[in-house]
Amino acid sequence: MPQLNGGGGDDLGANDEMISFKDEGEQEEKISENVSAERDLDDVKSSLVNESENNSSSSDSEQAERRPLLTRADTESYEKTRDYFHEALRRQQDGGFFKSPHYPGYPFLMIPDLTNPYLSNGSLSPSARTYLQMKWPLLDVPGSAGLKDSRSPTPGHLSNKVPVVQHAPHVHPLTPLITYSNEHFSPGTPPSHLSPEILDPKTGIPRTPHPSELSPYYPLSPGAVGSIAHPLSWFMPQQGQHMYSIPPGGFRHPYPALAMNASMSSLVSSRFSPHMVTPPPHSLHQTGIPHPAIVSPAIKQEPGGEHISPSMHAKSPVPPKKEEDKKPHIKKPLNAFMLYMKEMRAKVVAECTLKESAAINQILGRRWHSLSREEQAKYYELARKERQLHSQLYPGWSARDNYGKRKKRKRENKPDSKPEDFSIRSKKQCVQYLPSEKMCDSPASSHGSMLDSPATPSAALASPAAPAATHSEQAQPLSLTTKPEGRISSSSPSTPILTRPIPFTSLHHSMLSPPSPFHQAALHSHHALFQSQPLSLVTKPTE
């Protein structure tokens, strides 16, 4: 219900997310960024420099317009899938969510009953259908629905069968992306601008996303498919990984016909090893659909984990672990940032010469911070849904269940130990990536982000005074990656700046979760302040 009520939906705490925007001030940035952020790193770099200038001129609306222009040929497949997903999301949000004041009624957010989203969407673009339904349970997936789902209950007004137009189901997965600029989903992408057509003229609600748009995250579940008889054919396997991958062979779903096809499997493959075994019954959703998040214990095991070959899967060699073996490993739902990373990683990689994930992640972290609130909001919303869905699918699941599954590679460096550890660690990581980052993006990135992070986002929001470091990125020359404390930094007392957004929950009450005009205005002003603020603040005085 979170959003239903005027954005207030707390139920999941979803709203919190919205807040996170670390940089309120960034709003503007977003504008410029929308351009920059999403796009190439190169742009980013340059943009960073110019951002401030650009900002002033740009407006949200403009932003929206611009995005469309951006097209990135190189979008990756998986990214695309996500793009679609985001698109859909974005559209909805834009249209219904952010823009429309009345989004309160917005059905999809709540997804109250979605018993199983996965089910709902049929084979059609798995994600699409699923996603849509989630959002608009009542609505049939428009695009696909028109084509495939005969049963579509979709209210006439809502359904837009038209959409189908965009791309044929069988179109290559990538194709769709192309259609929409890939950019759209990129952080910078302006939500609404996407396409005018997106909104339902009548309702004003964003039209159903094109199937392609649907979220890849939710792979179609076999079961889902079952409900809808339609060819998977057009299902795009984009590598896009679904949030929860489904084991290729894993499904036992009753609908053989719908069984995952090769393409699908490819999708899945990313997460599931080919030999993955069918998830234990309990792992299945009520519907009997395995949740993507479920990974067979053996398989998903981290590298160190024992690999269980298909043959092995059944039994655990070691009695003690039997339980684990039996239990499928249900992954945590991805958070907003992770979602973002998945989408953008490919892009960043393509743009940059960097290959190391650590470096890429630094860049992504920066970009994340540079995203506009709205853009981030999309991801937060997405993540929220993921959590919701996940919770529905695995009611009893707890993050704790996964504890210990992964080797504890964690740094044991406790806060206390930091100093020393820090020195040790910092040496390599941080510095190491600098060069590369520079190439693509400003180096400051990781560190920058931290620095950047304005005082707590929340704080920033709340009090304009708080300097948002946001721009730091642009300006800061480097802070370098070295972040003394490593992850701890965020919490580290010494660091004045909070990187992380404060839980929205606290805020959201006062503010609309989605950036409301009002909110934006506030932010805007804030931003102005922010800009005036010397970057120095950003710099973390820490030590």
Next chain:
DNA sequence: CCCCCTTTGAAGTCA
């Protein structure tokens, strides 16, 4: 071969 690194966020644990 396996863990580390890196990012943010959510959720769990502990004091």
Next chain:
DNA sequence: TGACTTCAAAGGGGG
């Protein structure tokens, strides 16, 4: 309640 820890993705680097 706050501080801290784990895990989520990803993939090259390094031991």
